[in-house]
Amino acid sequence: HVEEDEKNHFWRKEIFLKMAELGFFGFSIDEKYGGNGMGFLEGTLAIEQIAKIHTSWRMAFNMQCWGPALTIQKFGTEEQKQHYIPKFVSGEYIGSFAMTEPDIGSDVASMKCHADDKGDYYLLNGNKMWITNGTVTNHGLLYVKTDKDAGANGISCFIMDYSLPGITRKKINDKVGLWASDTAELTFEDVKVPKSLLLGKLNKGFQMCMTQLNSTRLGCSANCGYESRA
Missing domain, CATH: 1.10.540.10 (Acyl-CoA dehydrogenase/oxidase, N-terminal domain)
Structure with missing residues (x-):
């Protein structure tokens, strides 16, 4: 096939x-x-x-x-x-990991997708781009800012559940190759992320990412x- x-x-x-x-x-x-x-x-x-x-x-x-x-x-x-x-x-x-954004590639510390602490959960907003398995993944790692002003020291990692409400996936077909590998843009709009999905320590995601x-x-x-x- x-x-x-x-x-x-x-x-x-x-x-x-x-x-x-x-x-x-x-x-x-x-x-x-x-x-x-x-x-x-x-x-x-x-x-x-x-x-x-x-x-x-x-x-x-x-x-x-x-x-x-x-x-x-x-x-x-x-x-x-x-x-x-x-x-x-x-x-x-079906796994994935999402760090790249429409305007952010290798400079991970400049990512803009963010999750704000709301007490019982984190409220997630932003976009991720060129995400392998993006339309088929059900769980994967998601790197976002949890302290917008701290640069690399403000990134955290979540074990994301992609069944949560507020997530939109858009398949990307305009690639030069790897066409049998799924790729997508992900949009997060007021997604309520349970605190239990935080991986490791808060604001230590950059080290995990590297x-x-x-x-x-x-x-x-x-x-x-x-x-x-x-």
């Missing part, structure tokens, strides 16, 4: 679930949370093999294990680890390594 899906800009859930069944989303994840007992080296080799079939599907590794699951494993509470990680590994949760990128960039590098030999 891959070439057909690439032409039609179609993300195929059956492929995603088969990858989960084969254990592809368990690299670098502790076995007690469903990990496959293998690490970054084995994961890199797996990504290279998937890239031989099509590069769109190597994106799934970062959206599941080396993005959300591994970051939660490093920074989450034990309750969060037990609840979320097995579901990302099994494919029950740690996560160290892992997910390895996934990108593995693909480039194969492409350079193709």
Whole structure:
């Protein structure tokens, strides 16, 4: 289906679930949370093999294990680890991570999407852009400002539940490639985010973001390594 899906800009859930069944989303994840007992080296080799079939599907590794699951494993509470990680590994949760905005790319500290503390919850407003799995994700990491005046020291990370009211998703088809990989713009309008979804400490999201990128960039590098030999 891959070439057909690439032409039609179609993300195929059956492929995603088969990858989960084969254990592809368990690299670098502790076995007690469903990990496959293998690490970054084995994961890199797996990504290279998937890239031989099509590069769109190597994106799934970062959206599941080396993005959300591994970051939660490093920074989450034990309750969060037990609840979320097995579901990302099994494919029950379709993962994502959102940091890029329409006018903000590599300069993460300048993001404008923000969540204001309202006592019992955070009120979320803003936009995210070029988000992989954006129209299909049900849970993922979302980086936002929780202190608008603190720069990098005012960013927090939430384990976002995309069933919450107030979220709009717009699929992006105008790309130069990776068409079988879903990409979207996300808009948040007065979304009430439960405080239990905060990952790690408040205003410490920038450090988590940089740690996560160290892992997910390895996934990108593995693909480039194969492409350079193709």
